[in-house]
Amino acid sequence: MAEEETVKENEGGIGNIIVKILPYILMIALGALGGIYTAQQKPEWFGLSKGTAAAQAEVNATIAKVGKLIALPTDEQPTVATVTDASKVKDQPFFADAENGDVVLIYTKAQKAILYRPSSNIIVEVGAVNLNNSQAVASPSPSATPSGKTKVKATPAESPVESPSPTP
Secondary structure, three states, X not given: OHHHHHHHHHHHHHHHHHHHHHHHXXXXXXXXXXXXXXXXXXXXXXXXXXXXXXXXXXXXXXXXXXXXXXXXXXXXXXXXXXXXXXXXXXXXXXXXXXXXXXXXXXXXXXXXXXXXXXXXXXXXXXXXXXXXXXXXXXXXXXXXXXXXXXXXXXXXOOOOEEOOOOOO
């Protein structure tokens, strides 16, 4: 009889181990899959940049929204920038009413800049772009940075406005 009990305990040994470990393996697998899914959907949460296609789609969606509010030049693609620190540009007339998260569309051929607020879907300001950097101007003028991002400058001083990606 004692031998039969020992055999029954040994038969369930591997099955018991698998049953005990399986929930932990499933939790780890689900956590990894959840992390991968979240990284693809919200890469900025992990400090990653969006893919070029996703960034361009976001820019195109913004241009389409602004195009419903105001007539936009059709012969060029704008440079799109996002206000990241409105307090640093409040002294410039164009950015006087700017808030963090506002978007600036800069049309260099048409010499027009548009400040758009996505949170309330309104045009905050429209101004002329002066590409002559030899004098201080109230309107924004674009310049490229080594990082590939576009910064908007109203004067030769650094401005806290940058785009998620440059447009062609």
